[in-house]
Amino acid sequence: MAAAAAKRSKTWYGHGLPYVTMGNLPGHLIVIEGTDGVGRSTQIERLSPWLELEGWAVSNTGWTRSPLLSETINEAKAGHELTTTTMSLLYAADFADRMEHQIIPALKAGFIVIADRYMYTVFARNAVMLFLFVGAFHFALYVKQRQGTRYKHTNRWQARDNPVFLFRNQVLDNMFWTFASAVPVWTAFEVVTLWLMANQYIPTITFESNPVWFVVLMLLIPLFREVHFYLVHRLIHWPPLYRAVHSLHHKNANPGPWSGLAMHPVEHVLYFSGVLVHWIVPSHPLHVIFHLQHLAYAPAQGHNGFDKVKLRNGAEMSVEHYTHYLHHKYFEVNYGDGLVPLDKLFGTFHDGTPEADEALKRRRRSRVAS
Numbered sequence: 134m135a136a137a138a139a140k141r142s143k144t145w146y147g148h149g150l151p152y153v154t155m156g157n158l159p160g161h162l163i164v165i166e167g168t169d170g171v172g173r174s175t176q177i178e179r180l181s182p183w184l185e186l187e188g189w190a191v192s193n194t195g196w197t198r199s200p201l202l203s204e205t206i207n208e209a210k211a212g213h214e215l216t217t218t219t220m221s222l223l224y225a226a227d228f229a230d231r232m233e234h235q236i237i238p239a240l241k242a243g244f245i246v247i248a249d250r251y252m253y254t255v256f257a258r259n260a261v262m263l264f265l266f267v268g269a270f271h272f273a274l275y276v277k278q279r280q281g282t283r284y285k286h287t288n289r290w291q292a293r294d295n296p297v298f299l300f301r302n303q304v305l306d307n308m309f310w311t312f313a314s315a316v317p318v319w320t321a322f323e324v325v326t327l328w329l330m331a332n333q334y335i336p337t338i339t340f341e342s343n344p345v346w347f348v349v350l351m352l353l354i355p356l357f358r359e360v361h362f363y364l365v366h367r368l369i370h371w372p373p374l375y376r377a378v379h380s381l382h383h384k385n386a387n388p389g390p391w392s393g394l395a396m397h398p399v400e401h402v403l404y405f406s407g408v409l410v411h412w413i414v415p416s417h418p419l420h421v422i423f424h425l426q427h428l429a430y431a432p433a434q435g436h437n438g439f440d441k442v443k444l445r446n447g448a449e450m451s452v453e454h455y456t457h458y459l460h461h462k463y464f465e466v467n468y469g470d471g472l473v474p475l476d477k478l479f480g481t482f483h484d485g486t487p488e489a490d491e492a493l494k495r496r497r498r499s500r501v502a503s
């Protein structure tokens with residue numbers, strides 16, 4: 134019992150702030166999150182006096198409010214001359230200072246700490262990074278059409294005024310499913326898994342304790358992801374699940390970058406569920422974040438509709454996802470992405486050659502015959 138209780142106490146990832154001893158934290162942390170202008174400060178102005186009237190001791194904290202750093206940060210923001218790295222370091226220093234001198238002492242003393250913004254900014258970060266990453270492909274290849282149809286798998290562009298898609302527009306339809314479903318599901322897996330790690334409910338390692346395993350696991354993640362994706366993908370091609378769930382993704386017979394994560398919410402849950410492996414296999418928070426980002430970003434490349442992407446300096450980058458384009462064209466081939474040759478193993482590989490076409494037709498005929 135005592136051991137279990139000790140195990141459940143709060144802990145740092147790695148060494149944390151080495152000069153701060155945590156001890157018992159009988160206080161409570163209340164976090165008010167939201168973008169600018171949604172009324173965070175109004176809520177806080179109402180909440181703290183009410184809590185005080187109820188007999189609680191209250192301490193308020195917020196981004197960039199450390200007495201040590203706030204002035205510097207304000208000057209830096211006004212001047213626009215610092216790099217993003219320097220700004221990030223200033224924010225980190227601000228947070229560390231408030232952690233050491235305000236948040237932890239107040240929690241130790243049993244205060245309620247009200248934080249104006251905390252770490253749920255994760256959701257916003259995920260959404261913005263995905264928008265920039267996928268948007269970059271879309272903008273260059275489809276809006277600017279920088280390389281025309283050179284290396285494009287088909288000479289058709291994204292569907293407009295097609296009733297199959299939400300808003301009759303393929304790109305808007307695809308973006309809708311990405312932001313309304315993929316980002317929330319991704320973030321939920323991220324927040325819950327990191328919370329379980331922080332509270333030591335699941336096995337967590339540090340780089341110092343297991344440096345070799347740390348690196349090996351990082352390298353294994355893409356391979357694991359491929360096997361997991363293959364299995365989930367075959368599962369949702371089972372006709373009842375296909376009709377109810379996966380057909381939404383396959384409306385994109387001619388996919389573009391935004392089609393990658395245009396999936397039914399059930400498919401998103403299955404797709405991102407690969408990260409649950411870290412609930413069993415001892416991992417570091419970085420593995421979880423890397424695994425989820427791999428899941429989130431890879432489909433934009435796999436669906437961008439081109440074989441090669443021309444870079445600004447004239448060089449060409451091979452994106453080699455013709456096999457997944459063929460999956461969208463023929464459905465029952467290339468369930469995996471080829472990193473682990475599972476399609477070759479199970480006879481569902483199609484490389485676009487006439488021989489592979491013949492093999493597919495033979496499989497279809499034998500199924501009709503049986």
Ligand SMILES: [Zn+2]
Nearest residue numbers: 382436457461
């Ligand atoms: Zn696809």
Ligand SMILES: [Zn+2]
Nearest residue numbers: 366379383460
């Ligand atoms: Zn499919």
